[in-house]
Each structure stands twice: as C-alpha cells, then as structure tokens.
Amino acid sequence: MELIEAIILAVLAASTPLLIAATGELVTERSGVLNLGVEGMMIVGAACGFAGAWLTGSIFIGALFGIVAGMLMSLVFALMALGLAVNQVATGLALTILGIGLSGLIGAGFVGERITPAAHLYVPGLTDIPLIGRVLFGEDGFVYFSVALIVGVWWFLYRTRAGLILRACGDNHVSAHALGYPVLRIRTFAVMFGGACAGLAGAYLPLAYTPFFIPGMTAGRGWIALALVVFASWRPGRLVVGAYLFGAVTILQLHAQGWGVGIPSQFMSALPYLATVIVLVLLSRARTGGSTAPAALGTVFVPDR
C-alpha cells in the first residue's frame, strides 16, 4: 500500500516539469512558432530559480525568478526568429546551447548549496486518507499549478476569442495578417508564455524535485517536452496523457530495476520513450481527419507594409 502511494507520488513529481514545459511549448507551436530552445530555457530557469530561492529564502520568489529567466531567454528567441525572421530551428538550437552555458555560469556559485524544498499541502483529515490522501491533498504547489495551467490553456485555446486568433495565426499567418491581426505580436506573446512555462518547469527541479542545483540537471527533459507536444498532436488533453505516461513508465522501470527483473537496464531506461511513442501514435491514428500540426508551424512570416 505504502509502496503504491510512493510510486504515484514519484510519478506526479517526475511528470510535472514535463507537463509545464510542454504546455508552454504547445501554446508557442499553436501560434505557428517552433522554439527548439525549451531545454535551454529550462536549465536557465533552474539556475535562476535556485539562485532566487537561496538568496531570498522563498520558494515562491525562486519560482518567479525561474519564470522571468525563461521569459528573457524566450525574448532573445523572439527577437531573432520573429523580429529578424531568422530560421527558427537554428535559433532554437542556439538558444539551448546558450542556455546550457549560461546556467553553468549563473549556477556555479550555488553548486553544493541546499535549500528547504517547496512545502507540501497538509489538510488535516483529508491528507491522512490512505493511498489517495497524499496524492490528492499532499502535493506541492507546482503540481496543483500545472493541472490548473493545462486546463486553463485548454479553455483559452478552445473557448476564448484570443485563443481562436492564436490558433488562426498558427494555421495561416497570411490570412491572419490579411484580416488585420498583428501576427508577430501575437506570436511574441505565445513565445514568451512558452518561455515562462519552460523557466518554471526548470525551476521546479531544484525547488521541489531535489533541493539543490547541479549543472545540466534538466537532463534532456526539455527535449522530451518538445517531443510530447508533437506526439500529442498539439492537443492539451493528449499532452496530459503523454506527460503522465512518460513519468509513470520512468518511475516504474526504476522500481522494476530495483526488484531485479531480468531485462537489461539499458532497455528498461529506454522504455518510457518507447511506451510514450507507441501510445501517442495509437491515439493519433484514431483521429477523424484534418491535419494535426499547425499549418504555419516553423515558417517565417514577414508582413508587407
């Protein structure tokens, strides 16, 4: 019983940064921009988030530092890829390289320091319910926020006019421009939202997952988040499935290795990727028609004036 509860808690903790980062990237890509710099924005968010929390002693301020850092990184991307119409793939890759270097620089003085990790919710009575109590009522703020975030993004994209305009920009920027929408401004906001989410997802790692900072601690989570967006065919609902599935298989295979299942550990480590790909491919096979990717994704737009 306790083991199952521990596993579920670990799954949620492992999935949350993926979900937050992928949600941001989903919004960015829905506006028609492909920002491959998620990993870079995350790692800078991690370094700045830890620095903020260590300096002020507040997890909340640390998280804000992470958000602002991710946003600033994404602004560099927006300036290049939107303002100067540079190739988005190259810019995104460069952003990741920049981010890894920058985070090492910022975090250098903090390696080996520890902070008190984010507090978990405690509701007397409810949290003590066996099995589900701690899962539902005993998480840290990031987990609750990530759920609210993806629901909010779904509501924004499909239920608000602003969301409709954002999707329109991603589908056909020439049409959106012809109707008088400021395509580049809308995309800049979308990119900044993606940056803020990536920064927060990065900050989650040293603020809640492990209470210290080590260089390169995002360990490829930004790339996973990018892949999840594609496999989820740019839909928020499927993104949730993909993120939690990936987290779940990651944790389960660790436990399986601990129990001594006779399968090579390299294969077990590859399992989360394999499982996520298979499930999301099956999901997207069941689609009803229409193309799934935003049609204008990754294409440069220069309005004529």
Added chain:
Amino acid sequence: MQAHQRMLDPTPNGLHSGESPLLQTLGLTKRYGDFLANDSIDIDIWPKEIHALLGENGAGKSTLVKAIYGLIQPSAGEIRWQGERIALSGPSEARTRGIGMVFQHFSLFDNLTVAENVALGLDGKESFKDMSARLEQVSKTYGLPLDPRREVWQLSVGERQRIEIVRALMQDPKFLILDEPTAVLTPQEADQLFIVLERLKAEGRAILYISHKLEEVKRLCDTATILRGGKKVDTCNPRLETAPSLARMMVGGEIKEVKAPAGRQTTVPRLVVNDLSLAPSEAHGVRLEHISFELKGGEILGIAGVAGNGQDELFAALSGERLSRDPGTVVIEGIAAGHLSITQRRKLGAAFVPEERLGHGTAPRMKLSENALLTGHAASGMVHHGFIDTAATLKTVDRATETFDVRKAKRDPEAASLSGGNLQKFIVGREILRNPAVLVVSQPTWGVDAGAAAVIRQALLDLATAGAAVLVTSQDLDELAEIADRIAVMFHGRLSAPLARSEATREKLGLLMGGSSLEPKEAAHAVGA
C-alpha cells in the same frame, strides 16, 4: 486627429447624398524601393455602383485595393471616405467604417470551422453563439447556404468563397471589394454570384470588382477603371465598349490573335490512359477514379474543371511524379509507362509543364540554363559522360529566348528574376524545343499577361500541327475553346467523356464542372441515332 475632424464636420456626406463619391482616392501612390506599384491613381466610387477594376497582372490592382482596405499604407496621395480624408490603421478600421473585402484565395483557415473563420473576420463584440445564429440568418437571406460547424478543408472552392462573402456581408458594409471572385467558379456558380451582387447594389451598396474576364465585366459593371503599369489609363462605361477595346486598353496595344492552322491531321494514339485509379498521397488530396482517355498525334485535349478536383493528381500520375501499380494505366507512344519514372517517360518522348512555375516548373534560384538541364538531361544531349555540356544548355536558353520572345535582363538570369509571363514562355519553350511526342501542360497561361498567353497558345497549336499529342488542363474555358479539339471535365477525381469543341457549350461544361451528368440526354441521343 481623425476622430476630431469627424466630429467637427456636422454634415458628413452620407450614403444617400449622391453629391460626393462614397470612396475616392486622390493621387494615390505606393512605392516599393524604386518601383512604383501605384502611380498617382484617382478613382471615384459611388453608392449603388458596381465598379470594375481592370488590368493585367502587375498593373497595380492588388496594391490599390490593399491600400483602400488598410493592409498597406500609401506612400503619397489620399483616400476619402464619404468626402472625409481618412488614414486607415489597418483592415479592422476599414471594416468598422464599412469597407469589406472578399479575397481571392488567401484569407481562410483550413483547420478551423466555418463559424470560427467568420468570427475571425468580425470585431468579436457579440458572443460566438449570437454570431453563429446571425451567420445562418445572413447566409439564408442571401441564398448562400453554409454549415457553420464544418471545417474549411472539407469544403469546395465555391463554398469557401461563400464563407468569404457571408463574412463580409455580416459587417453590413457600404462598400465591398471583390478580388477576382469568379476565377475559381463554374459558370453557373458565377451566375448565382451575380444575382447576389445585383441585390447588394440594389440595397445601396457599392462594389469594386476586380476581374480580367471582360465579358463578365460588360455584363455586370456600371463603370470600369483600367490600370496599366501602375497608372490609371482610363475610366469608361464597359457596356459601351467591346471586349477587344477593353483588352486593348489593358494591354496598351493589339494582341496577336491565335490562329489554328487548317487541315490538322490526327494520327496514331500517342498518349493513352486506361482505367487509372490512384489513392491520394496527402490528407486533403483527391482520389483519381477510373480515368480513361485516348489522345492522338495532332490533337489537343482540354481538361476543364474547378481547381482541386484531381487535376494535380492526374498531372502527377501522367508525369511519373506518382507511379501506378499497373504499368498499363498510362501508355506513352505505345509503351506501357505507368511504372516508369519521370526520366524514363521523357526518354519515350513525353514532356511535362506543371502548373506552378516557381518551385515545380523551375528551381527559382537556379539559372535558366541549369533549369533547362533539369528537364533536358535525359534526352536532349546536354550531358556527356556525366559532365554537363554548358554550351548546349546555354544554347537551349538562347533558342527558347528567340523562338518564344522571352524578355530578360541578362543572357542567363535566375528563374525567379523573370516575370510570370516570360518565365512561362521559357518553360513551355524549353519543353517544346525538345520536340516532344506528347506534351502534358497544366494551366499554361495562369497569371500570364495577354500577350504572353497568345504566344503560348499559338505554340501549343503549332506543336499539335507538327504531330504531337497535347493535353492541356485549364480552368479558363475561353482558353480551352480557343485551342482544344475536344474538352473533358474533371470532377471529384473522375473525368467525363470528352466533348467535341463544337458541342462543348459553356452551359454543358458548367453542368459537368458542378458534378451533374449529361448522360441521360446523351444516351437518349444515342438511342435516337
């Protein structure tokens, strides 16, 4: 500033004053670098008027309407709306003032629903539900039926245009701009559109109608303004003009008439298609179903049809861009070629001219000589032991230039630097100079000026006279009537039985283009005979 002026003016010249034009441009000029896209254009548009804007491609029509709709800012001159000088910040301001626009083909979102597309063109002050209800009501009132819940990619071209028109009408515009609205419609669909336009005119609205179909303009429009090379040439009453006189004003000279040489002989079948069916290669593609026809030497077969009914897929299947499992479906010069590659088909004597000039017909950033090599490497002696014979490629360019009057700045410029008409002359010329036995050409004069179009049509006729089999796909019925011996129609991936030119009336072709069948009548005839 604008708002201020507006308030100070106690008697704005309203819709019904009749004293001042609804919309006026004075010396409107738009400069791109050294290039004058619009050079000091004056145009007056009055209420209850359908005003045609005529001109060849590049004459400056699009630039002018974009400026009127607020999409681009003029470099000089002014726009007056109901007598008052305005400077539009963008299309939404134009819409607020009562200026609507129906774009030719670039303002819908394929993956959004009809209702969402309409919502994006409105200011968003009403709820989505109210808007959907009003959408249904407006589309019913004007006889433009639409299902708000369907996604655009599922709709036909005619239905897509209805969305654009309904979207514009929902803003209750005083002035509506239509950019080549009939270019993609069947004749019957065009007739229905004219009824709607007449009704809008009767309601007191003004319409600016861009077209290059002169007969249509004569029938529909009260006034015509003609642009040439960015300048206004004339304003006239099109009903008092003839189509040739309007064409002369557009072109600025006589257009050579295309002459079909008499006594053309048809010979052996050179291109035969037998029961060709092919699944679409992309999500929104068309499935080809049981297409069969036979094309003899000395003959031109025209394929009409609204765009997107399988013409692109048929071209790909004929050219070898897509292969067929059964070799016998495409027979070139008596040899089963359905499984052969493009190069192998070229070696059999076939040549292909796709619809898209830049990117499909030519590599835009490569020189003409290199582009000549790209289609001529297999069968035109430009490659020796794997090395390019540069002299031979240049010679091809020179011959095409001379024979087809290709105008260019240098001897061997990049393909993208040529104007549409000149590039098309080069591409068609490049293929014809290879003396093909079979030429498959798609939209040979799409977006080409009238002079170049005449040259290209003449070249196709001459090629057929010389004994080649020519297959022309075109949306321009006048073009097909001019050059084709027989005309077949494509609809939903099926090809009708070809009609002889004398039998192929606009009405019959229009019915076929809309998916109706002529068969019962034809069958009755056959029985009677």
